[in-house]
Amino acid sequence: MSFEPWQCAEVAATKKANPITKPEVVIALIKKAAHPVLVVGSNATERYMEEKLLIEYLIDFAKASKIPVVATAHMVGEFLKRGYEPAGYMSAMDIGNRLVDPEWQGIDGKGPHDLALFIGLPYYMESLILSGLKHFALDLKTITLDNLYHPHASWSFPNATLEEWSHNLKIMTSKFEGRQ
Amino acid sequence: MPSLTQQTKLKRLEENDIASKSSWSCSLLSRKEVHLKIGELKTDVGLVKNLEFSIGKMHEETWTEPMGPTPFPSLTTLREWDMKLLNRYKPFYLPDCDLCCLCTFGKCDLTAGKRGACGLDIAAQSSRIVLLACSIGAATHTAHARHVVDHLIEKYGHQHPIDVGGLNVKVEAPVTRLVTGTKPETLGDLEDVLEYCERQITHCLSAAHTGQEGNYLDFESKAFHAGMVDQVGMEVADIAQISALNFPKADPEAPLIQMGIGTVDTSKPVIMCIGHNVVPSVGIIDYMKENKLDDKMEVVGLCCTAFDNTRYYDRAKIVGPISWQLRFIRGGFADVVVLDEQCVRTDVSSEAERVKAPVIAASEKNCMGFRNRTNDPADEIVSDLVSGKTLGVLILDPEKVGEVAVKVARQIAPIRRKYSNLPKIGEIKKLAKKCRQCNMCQRSCPQDLGIPAALKAAADGSLTELADLYACCIGCGRCEEACPDKLPIHSFIVKAGERQMVEETNYCRAGRGAIQDVEIRNVGSPIVLGEIPGILAVVGCSNYPKGGKDVYEICREFANRRFIVVTSGCSAMSAGSYKNADGKTLYEEFSGEFAAGNVLNVGSCVANSHIAGAAIKVASIFAKRNLRGNYEEIADYIYNRVGAVGLAWGAYSQKAASIAAGFWRLGVPVLVGPHGSKYRRMLLGRADKKEEWEVYDARTGDKVNVGPAPEHLFQTVETPEEAMVAIAKLSMRPNDTWKGRSIKLSHYIDLHKRLYGTIPNDLDLFVRTQADVPVTMKDEITKILEAKEWKETVIPDPTLLPRLIRKKKE
Numbered sequence: 001m002s003f004e005p006w007q008c009a010e011v012a013a014t015k016k017a018n019p020i021t022k023p024e025v026v027i028a029l030i031k032k033a034a035h036p037v038l039v040v041g042s043n044a045t046e047r048y049m050e051e052k053l054l055i056e057y058l059i060d061f062a063k064a065s066k067i068p069v070v071a072t073a074h075m076v077g078e079f080l081k082r083g084y085e086p087a088g089y090m091s092a093m094d095i096g097n098r099l100v101d102p103e104w105q106g107i108d109g110k111g112p113h114d115l116a117l118f119i120g121l122p123y124y125m126e127s128l129i130l131s132g133l134k135h136f137a138l139d140l141k142t143i144t145l146d147n148l149y150h151p152h153a154s155w156s157f158p159n160a161t162l163e164e165w166s167h168n169l170k171i172m173t174s175k176f177e178g179r180q
Numbered sequence: 181m182p183s184l185t186q187q188t189k190l191k192r193l194e195e196n197d198i199a200s201k202s203s204w205s206c207s208l209l210s211r212k213e214v215h216l217k218i219g220e221l222k223t224d225v226g227l228v229k230n231l232e233f234s235i236g237k238m239h240e241e242t243w244t245e246p247m248g249p250t251p252f253p254s255l256t257t258l259r260e261w262d263m264k265l266l267n268r269y270k271p272f273y274l275p276d277c278d279l280c281c282l283c284t285f286g287k288c289d290l291t292a293g294k295r296g297a298c299g300l301d302i303a304a305q306s307s308r309i310v311l312l313a314c315s316i317g318a319a320t321h322t323a324h325a326r327h328v329v330d331h332l333i334e335k336y337g338h339q340h341p342i343d344v345g346g347l348n349v350k351v352e353a354p355v356t357r358l359v360t361g362t363k364p365e366t367l368g369d370l371e372d373v374l375e376y377c378e379r380q381i382t383h384c385l386s387a388a389h390t391g392q393e394g395n396y397l398d399f400e401s402k403a404f405h406a407g408m409v410d411q412v413g414m415e416v417a418d419i420a421q422i423s424a425l426n427f428p429k430a431d432p433e434a435p436l437i438q439m440g441i442g443t444v445d446t447s448k449p450v451i452m453c454i455g456h457n458v459v460p461s462v463g464i465i466d467y468m469k470e471n472k473l474d475d476k477m478e479v480v481g482l483c484c485t486a487f488d489n490t491r492y493y494d495r496a497k498i499v500g501p502i503s504w505q506l507r508f509i510r511g512g513f514a515d516v517v518v519l520d521e522q523c524v525r526t527d528v529s530s531e532a533e534r535v536k537a538p539v540i541a542a543s544e545k546n547c548m549g550f551r552n553r554t555n556d557p558a559d560e561i562v563s564d565l566v567s568g569k570t571l572g573v574l575i576l577d578p579e580k581v582g583e584v585a586v587k588v589a590r591q592i593a594p595i596r597r598k599y600s601n602l603p604k605i606g607e608i609k610k611l612a613k614k615c616r617q618c619n620m621c622q623r624s625c626p627q628d629l630g631i632p633a634a635l636k637a638a639a640d641g642s643l644t645e646l647a648d649l650y651a652c653c654i655g656c657g658r659c660e661e662a663c664p665d666k667l668p669i670h671s672f673i674v675k676a677g678e679r680q681m682v683e684e685t686n687y688c689r690a691g692r693g694a695i696q697d698v699e700i701r702n703v704g705s706p707i708v709l710g711e712i713p714g715i716l717a718v719v720g721c722s723n724y725p726k727g728g729k730d731v732y733e734i735c736r737e738f739a740n741r742r743f744i745v746v747t748s749g750c751s752a753m754s755a756g757s758y759k760n761a762d763g764k765t766l767y768e769e770f771s772g773e774f775a776a777g778n779v780l781n782v783g784s785c786v787a788n789s790h791i792a793g794a795a796i797k798v799a800s801i802f803a804k805r806n807l808r809g810n811y812e813e814i815a816d817y818i819y820n821r822v823g824a825v826g827l828a829w830g831a832y833s834q835k836a837a838s839i840a841a842g843f844w845r846l847g848v849p850v851l852v853g854p855h856g857s858k859y860r861r862m863l864l865g866r867a868d869k870k871e872e873w874e875v876y877d878a879r880t881g882d883k884v885n886v887g888p889a890p891e892h893l894f895q896t897v898e899t900p901e902e903a904m905v906a907i908a909k910l911s912m913r914p915n916d917t918w919k920g921r922s923i924k925l926s927h928y929i930d931l932h933k934r935l936y937g938t939i940p941n942d943l944d945l946f947v948r949t950q951a952d953v954p955v956t957m958k959d960e961i962t963k964i965l966e967a968k969e970w971k972e973t974v975i976p977d978p979t980l981l982p983r984l985i986r987k988k989k990e
Contacts, residue, residue, distance in 0.1 A: 008623050008662065012277035014289045042899045074901035077937025089936070091906070093857070093896050097272040097864045104868075122725065123628060125857045125898065128274035135275055135292050135302050 248810025251361030317838025361809030407841020650677025691783020704802025710920015819847025
């Protein structure tokens, strides 16, 4: 486990993400948040863990946590295909741009989001969007649920293996389901 | 005793001198020829003190079109227009770095609202970086144009006429006419245009100095300015070379050119030209032809030089886009490597050394540390290069480049025998066992390719996994730099993918150059009314997220949807690098005419100006709007009426940034692939803010809400599926007739359903009247509109410019 940017050159952050050492930290942050949102990128159908696609883990997690999901790129179709309707879909840049607007009433119209969780975007794109939010969305906290350390997030998991990643996602889901 | 070539050159210079002098008689001076200063002059009439005057350019005025309000615009002339766009498409900044390191006050931490020692905040700093990128891009194209124009004037004279398409192209330089208000008729006329560009780029660059511009929107406006100037510079470069070097002149049937590593006849000596500036290549091709060696040698090109070589000589071949440099050199195919300018790997000399291929640097901008041998006898240079006494030379005389390159290639080819630097299969399997699985290769790979797993498989005896990386690898070589064991990973990938490499045998249409006036007349009406669903310009570099096939598939999708698909640069190569079920490349499958359902390659980077030119000519030729020095009005026309969209799926360079900026100012939206997010700033509209989408109806002066058409001016898209849906959506314009909007909506809905698995949730923003609704989807859409409490609105005569309102409100 390493809290270094996954892509070696992404080092230009003076304010670096707090390390998430165990999934319970994420649970606590989500429970503390008034209005979280989960942003899911196109790698959701590119990453396999234990013969299961990332998107399937995320559907389980979203259902358990009841966090509204914003699907980026063409992921909305992938969610719908699996019987889950995200709260909204738009380009990754659009959701980033809306999150910096303190007057935006959120993907579900229930008010501004105070916590945004990101997962499954191309690393460099996600890094840049997290940077934009760090600089311009001062009332927003960000968490990346990827298995790659993102210095521009408020909180990030370390670089981890697929096994560790799937374990973390399963733990988080089960905590919300009240199974653990 | 001067050589034959030198004698010819001297003779040409004399002719040029005569041509220059004769130009006086027709009152066309090319430079500030006369400057007179008199301190004190006593005459019979009186005393004159401190009289100073200079005679600059005097035009013989033959162009009767009235001058518009903004000829030769300065940094701020079009600021108001820029702000109209920037208030609608506000910047969303994605700082790549929290710091500013540009002056010795710094480094300054600008995180989350902090200001630096100079007072700048992160928004302004980010926009400053955008301005710098656009200025570098504009300077690069303009300097390229300057070199080409100076060289061609030296060779052909100031009076050589501009001719980009004979009688088929009367508006020969639409961008130049629009921006400067001048109509260049000769090569000499282009000098003044370039002087304007050079001045403006200097101003743009100076604004980025510490303690100059401080507002982010003003930085953005200046970036737009740099982009506009860039379009002029590009146009000058291309129309000069088309005119003087007899490139295809707006030819829809420009020849099909062999493309791909597999097309190169390696039994012959091979000269490989890399870069963008055709001038040294012309020297090579001319020498080869003069000495009847054209059947005995191969001249191949990489990146835009490849295109311009083939526009000059249709037996030249295109190896492929910029990212093919390492694989072609390491594969040992090239006997001599000739470098001109732009996008050249700066380590070419060391790479070429490993395969014993001499290098000739042929541009002042790119000397590579080589000794300048321009004034040495050609045979002496040849001898030094063939013997290995020197690995590379700088030669700034293109004719000498030609002689040396050809002679060296012929002499060294039998010695080199295509010496390759690629490892043997057995070596790969052996070396792969050294891999520690530290992941540094993958963590350094821009594509995040699964290299460690592929190396593990190689160590276990299978090269399939490495071969699978070949198509997605952009050839940067960062994996090798990162490897603690210095494994030649890129070479492993190339060797494993060797079969794919040598099977690359495709066709690309040579760059046709401008669009004919008659083609514009034929499509002007259906474009403006929306019946041709859009013009898709697929341009730029090859920094693709998953290989070039996405470019091919996007082009084919939209050609089949009867868009006009225009390509240029490395994207044009990628578009032609795949075949359909009948074994035909895109350029064989589709016609090269500027018409619905066709795919046409305009040419190299600088030929991008013809795409802007086509949009401008729709306003000028079809709609008969005054073009001359009338930027705002023409941009307003294009923005509201011409459904053009740019896609730079693999954009990587500063030039790509300035090209995009030129289109932004013209009101044309540009999409970039995921790596384009690294330009660090998007220009995004807010579809959810209805109040931001009003235009004036020029007929009445009423404000009309036209919806988010187009929604964004600059946006990164993540996947090809997203790109396709976005292209269809961004093609809508306020002026679309109901029939046109209905067609555009059909494409948008169809692609959305197919690729997103659902009907769009924003149709209420794009349906203006019931007639807009595609007939075959009426029931489905009507239900959606009812649920959203949609209300019908009018289709205006749209404009953002109050001065264009014909009937003012009381």
